[in-house]
Amino acid sequence: MTYAVDSFDTLPRLPSWVTSRRAETSETVAFLSGAALSHLHLVVERPDVPQSLLRERLALRAAEACVMRSGRSERAGELRDAVGFLQPGDTPGPAGEVYFNWRRAAERPVSVKTLHRALPTVSREQIAVWLDAGQGDPVGRSSAVLETVLAETPRAEATAQILADATLAQALGWNHLVPLLSARLKRGDLRKRGEDLRLSCHRSLIATSAEATLLAADLARRSARLKTVAPKLRAKGAGVALELFLSRDAVAPAALTSPGPGADMSDRAARRFCDRLVELGVVRELTGRDSFRIYGL
Incomplete structure (x- = not known):
């Protein structure tokens, strides 16, 4: 689709x-x-x-x-x-x-x-x-x-x-x-x-x-834009991570590091993945902080 x-x-x-x-x-x-x-x-x-x-x-x-x-x-x-x-x-x-x-x-x-x-x-x-x-x-x-x-x-x-x-x-x-x-x-x-x-x-x-x-x-606009960049994301667990962003108001990188509902990424990979989504303009960092950051559509 x-x-x-x-x-x-x-x-x-x-x-x-x-x-x-x-x-x-x-x-x-x-x-x-x-x-x-x-x-x-x-x-x-x-x-x-x-x-x-x-x-x-x-x-x-x-x-x-x-x-x-x-x-x-x-x-x-x-x-x-x-x-x-x-x-x-x-x-x-x-x-x-x-x-x-x-x-x-x-x-x-x-x-x-x-x-x-x-x-x-x-x-x-x-x-x-x-x-x-x-x-x-x-x-x-x-x-x-x-x-x-x-x-x-x-x-x-x-x-x-x-x-x-x-x-x-x-x-x-x-x-x-x-x-x-x-x-x-x-x-x-x-x-x-x-x-x-x-x-x-x-x-x-x-x-x-x-x-x-x-x-x-x-x-709806933001989710459609996020889905258009999905083919560009090669990180392990990227698909699961995107589903989290499409269902949660805010996502901390730590949420991507666990198996099951998370994407099973490493801490570093999770942070880099979130920052990559910000660079692509499909996700926002919601806190304005340099650490303990939270991301969302």
């Missing part, structure tokens, strides 16, 4: 009237939210979009928003560091744990089992009960789950938002959780209830659906 570098141009674009129109009434907000989600549904079905990578990058945004609302200072770079250099037995810290949970929730098909893996301190039975808390349309169900979890466990804001997005994905018939709600919700929104909370969720989804569509187009 061949991949055109400009294939992202064929992605459906969100009509400007969805994001430019000022929503004055609850009916208008719900209509625009539905239009945005319907459009995004086409995007998450596209084979030319690296879906795993899209979900990971949206998970990073969701985690950063959760951490900011909690009053912590960590931002995307620190969250990447907290997770990217974990060794067996290490803990990522409170902020890193939030990102770790979002990633785990989005990397496998959405289910009670997947969510328990992402939220091990919450029992499977409790997760199942919370997922059934909402009724009606997808956003109504999602906001009801968000409200229910926060009412019972007010400090579990990240857990509530993960379960709300899981409910939304299930209601829309998506196989995986796509992190959407959290990125645009405000701290005050999480204290709302009923119709006020639903309106905040609708407004958040209008914005995040537009952002996710733009991100998907960018990642």
Whole structure:
């Protein structure tokens, strides 16, 4: 199969009237939210979009928003560091744990089992009960789950938002959780209830659906460009390494040195391979550091 570098141009674009129109009434907000989600549904079905990578990058945004609302200072770079250099037995810290949970929730098909893996301190039975808390349309169900979890466990804001997005994905018939709600919700929104909370969720989804569509187009372009250079790469394990870049938000060279999911390269070869991809213009170094570097599309 061949991949055109400009294939992202064929992605459906969100009509400007969805994001430019000022929503004055609850009916208008719900209509625009539905239009945005319907459009995004086409995007998450596209084979030319690296879906795993899209979900990971949206998970990073969701985690950063959760951490900011909690009053912590960590931002995307620190969250990447907290997770990217974990060794067996290490803990990522409170902020890193939030990102770790979002990633785990989005990397496998959405289910009670997947969510328990992402939220091990919450029992499977409790997760199942919370997922059934909402009724009606997808956003109504999602906001009801968000409200229910926060009412019972007010400090579990990240857990509530993960379960709300899981409910939304299930209601829309998506196989995986796509992190959407959290990125645009405000701290005050999480204290709302009923119709006020639903309106905040609708407004958040209008914005995040537009952002996710733009991100998907960018990642489709970058992934197509990466695939065009694949024949030029002769390093051992190059194919496996490229798959890691197409599925992960960020890759440390150490991730390429292990057998199995890694490319089984030497430390030196892994660093040289990552720098070669930067030279070819298909991968970026994300930290700006001279050491402990992390790379990604």
